[in-house]
Amino acid sequence: MHIYDFIGIGFGPANLSVAVALLEKDMLNDHSKIMFIESKPDFVWHGGMLIPEAEMQISFFKDLVTLRNPTSPFTFINYLAENGRLETFANLKNFFPRRVEYNDYLQWAAKKFENYVKYATKVIKIEPVLIEGSDVVDYLALHLQNVTTKEAEIIYAKDISLAAGISKVIPEYMSANPDIKISHSEDFLYSLETDFTDKHAKYKFVVVGSGQSAAEITMHLADEYPNAKVDLYFRTYALKPADETEFVNEIFDSDTVETFLTYDDDFREDIIENHRNTNYSVVDPKLISILYERLYYQKLIGTEQVQLHQFHELKGIDSDSKQAIFKELTDNKTVNMEFDGLFLATGYEIIATDIVKNFEEYLVYDTEDRLVLDTDYRVKTINANFKPKIFIQGASEHSHGMSETLLSLLAYRSGKIVTRLSESD
Numbered sequence: 001m002h003i004y005d006f007i008g009i010g011f012g013p014a015n016l017s018v019a020v021a022l023l024e025k026d027m028l029n030d031h032s033k034i035m036f037i038e039s040k041p042d043f044v045w046h047g048g049m050l051i052p053e054a055e056m057q058i059s060f061f062k063d064l065v066t067l068r069n070p071t072s073p074f075t076f077i078n079y080l081a082e083n084g085r086l087e088t089f090a091n092l093k094n095f096f097p098r099r100v101e102y103n104d105y106l107q108w109a110a111k112k113f114e115n116y117v118k119y120a121t122k123v124i125k126i127e128p129v130l131i132e133g134s135d136v137v138d139y140l141a142l143h144l145q146n147v148t149t150k151e152a153e154i155i156y157a158k159d160i161s162l163a164a165g166i167s168k169v170i171p172e173y174m175s176a177n178p179d180i181k182i183s184h185s186e187d188f189l190y191s192l193e194t195d196f197t198d199k200h201a202k203y204k205f206v207v208v209g210s211g212q213s214a215a216e217i218t219m220h221l222a223d224e225y226p227n228a229k230v231d232l233y234f235r236t237y238a239l240k241p242a243d244e245t246e247f248v249n250e251i252f253d254s255d256t257v258e259t260f261l262t263y264d265d266d267f268r269e270d271i272i273e274n275h276r277n278t279n280y281s282v283v284d285p286k287l288i289s290i291l292y293e294r295l296y297y298q299k300l301i302g303t304e305q306v307q308l309h310q311f312h313e314l315k316g317i318d319s320d321s322k323q324a325i326f327k328e329l330t331d332n333k334t335v336n337m338e339f340d341g342l343f344l345a346t347g348y349e350i351i352a353t354d355i356v357k358n359f360e361e362y363l364v365y366d367t368e369d370r371l372v373l374d375t376d377y378r379v380k381t382i383n384a385n386f387k388p389k390i391f392i393q394g395a396s397e398h399s400h401g402m403s404e405t406l407l408s409l410l411a412y413r414s415g416k417i418v419t420r421l422s423e424s425d
């Protein structure tokens with residue numbers, strides 16, 4: 001039976017960065033030892049939200065590798081150079097490339113690891129494999145399923161890195177009626193391609209949410225469908241700006257992870273709560289200004305193509321009349337809004353770590369039933385009877401800090417993981 005040394009589950013930016021770090025340490029030179037499993041058919045970074053005009057929320061310095069090894073061939077700068085755009089990019093005087101370009105950068109990097117990735121394959125279960133006659137877990141069995149053929153397979157690994165990312169949050173009561181066009185922001189552009197092909201039609205679009213995605217979707221619909229009506233609904237008073245100021249931004253630095261880990265749970269929770277406006281339910285201040293100017297211009301020319309509706313909460317859908325039902329929070333009245341397309345920018349949740357539930361008796365959980373990771377992102381085990389190293393990325397904001405679900409520390413985190421992986425224990 002073949003056992004891989006290491007398998008990465010999910011091949012998004014996090015495990016792609018691990019692949020870069022493995023190559024750097026000369027640990028990626030044998031296909032029979034290392035593999036990554038990715039459920040998508042190809043590498044793409046939030047493809048449904050690759051709105052052409054959308055920009056990164058993070059500096060290109062925080063790419064797959066620069067902050068750990070600026071001389072790596074996998075830097076964003078080297079990508080620009082290889083693609084003949086280094087000088088022109090410099091002329092832009094911009095640290096925040098468009099998301100489309102960052103995706104192209106990631107795809108450029110991912111292509112170099114093609115032989116190590118099994119695409120269109122999902123890991124559905126992981127089980128411990130014991131040394132015969134003992135209670136020592138020696139390695140892990142990963143149950144795979146081909147996403148298209150549904151064919152099942154089991155492969156084995158000594159160590160793993162789980163980087164499964166985020167999954168969309170859709171309100172429970174949303175109907176699955178295919179005649180009603182409702183999609184989560186994650187599928188936004190795919191939905192336009194299939195359901196709203198006439199750019200001149202007088203569609204009625206309703207967008208729900210108050211974060212970056214909601215604002216981007218609203219602007220994109222207004223630009224691409226000049227005859228459509230676009231109504232953005234949200235619960236709060238106004239769209240709030242993301243805090244991108246210099247001192248606060250240090251919360252995403254690698255040093256902060258080290259200190260964050262020394263605080264107790266309550267103190268960490270307070271810091272996260274105080275600085276939620278760096279990332280959650282906030283909009284890039286530049287985009288807020290663009291949107292505000294658009295509404296002003298509408299006043300000037302006497303149109304109402306885009307409208308913002310504060311203090312509204314989505315409560316349900318009337319499938320027969322194709323109406324979204326909102327509660328107006330000021331007076332609890334119900335407001336119905338007819339739509340051709342409804343876009344839910346209602347956020348994401350971290351993909352659960354349930355995939356490792358089959359051996360939870362070996363792993364350390366905190367009082368909130370969350371896995372405890374050490375400074376190297378390795379899951380702590382109850383005793384030495386559990387030999388595999390399990391690394392988890394993107395799921396420990398509560399302990400490692402606000403950078404955990406973002407791109408900020410890809411280079412730092414992957415460096416930590418690969419160094420630990422290279423060590424004998």
Ligand SMILES: Cc1cc2nc3c(=O)[nH]c(=O)nc-3n(C[C@H](O)[C@H](O)[C@H](O)COP(=O)(O)OP(=O)(O)OC[C@H]3O[C@@H](n4cnc5c(N)ncnc54)[C@H](O)[C@@H]3O)c2cc1C
Pocket residue numbers: 009010011012013014015037038039040045046049055056057058121122123124163164165166213351393394405406407408
């Ligand atoms: C629209 C959008 C824009 C964003 N922009 C920014 C930004 O500008 N800056 C920033 O710092 N962050 C941004 N983020 C946050 C985002 O989480 C990170 O950018 C990044 O995607 C995290 O990388 P990841 O590899 O951890 O997760 P993901 O990118 O989510 O990748 C995880 C991968 O794992 C795969 N997978 C999941 N489960 C399985 C399984 N069981 N088997 C096999 N494969 C599996 C998924 O298909 C996916 O490809 C943005 C998020 C969104 C939604």
